């Protein structure tokens with residue numbers, strides 16, 4: 257479910273934005289369409305322009321300005337796409353862009369140019385070609401379904417993908433990357449869990465950046481996933497003005513651990529156009545990890561990583 261423009265304007269008015277703010281919204285919408293769910297709206301504190309959830313989904317005027325070093329394909333993913341919709345960058349695993357649709361549009365997204373609502377009803381791209389590529393590359397042990405958000409696919413479409421890749425003998429595990437625990441935890445139905453459990457062992461990587469994204473329904477969704485035996489990891493993007501404080505990140509890690517989710521990665525921002533206002537310098541990021549290590553057990557401290565095009569794995573920025 258996503259809001260139409262007039263509903264977005266109403267939401268934003270309830271956040272006390274001025275008419276100038278609504279104007280910004282229109283301009284930002286034409287660069288990267290605004291998409292936000294009723295569930296996310298319920299997490300935003302109306303009247304707080306610095307709300308850490310609002311900042312992730314409501315555009316600011318800063319995103320109308322590009323900065324040097326920003327790129328519509330900052331990770332140069334197009335260079336690693338042997339067939340459309342499949343990225344083979346690291347040895348032993350491939351990432352499949354399962355669709356180009358997301359339930360929400362995060363304003364800092366590095367795949368902004370790949371995520372677009374016109375494609376929202378698109379079927380998974382080139383499933384036959386992607387499967388054929390994986391089948392002929394015996395070194396591929398893991399298939400990662402990403403996007404867009406694979407959980408915006410119907411159960412039927414997702415099931416086809418899971419069954420299709422699971423039937424390749426050398427594929428040992430699958431992975432799903434999803435933002436749905438923040439966007440709409442009600443998507444985690446019993447039927448969906450049955451689909452997820454129907455193929456090779458599957459790991460799920462969530463994307464949660466701030467404790468305020470959590471909700472009772474998120475707890476319930478993750479409890480059912482964990483009870484079904486699905487290992488849960490979380491990746492967080494480090495965002496200036498949203499989560500660049502030790503206590504915020506420590507609270508997030510504790511919340512995740514309580515819900516049987518292992519904090520996995522803390523990503524430095526990938527520089528998509530108009531995202532400079534979210535960037536946190538590397539020195540500050542390292543200070544934050546140092547602070548986390550003083551407060552938390554090792555397994556609750558995420559790895560600080562950066563995706564540098566051309567490297568054979570993610571670059572760890574804190575040892």
Ligand code: SF4
Pocket residue numbers: 357358359360361362365366367368371403404405435
């Ligand atoms: S859900 Fe993921 S792919 Fe979609 S806009 Fe957010 S960060 Fe980008």
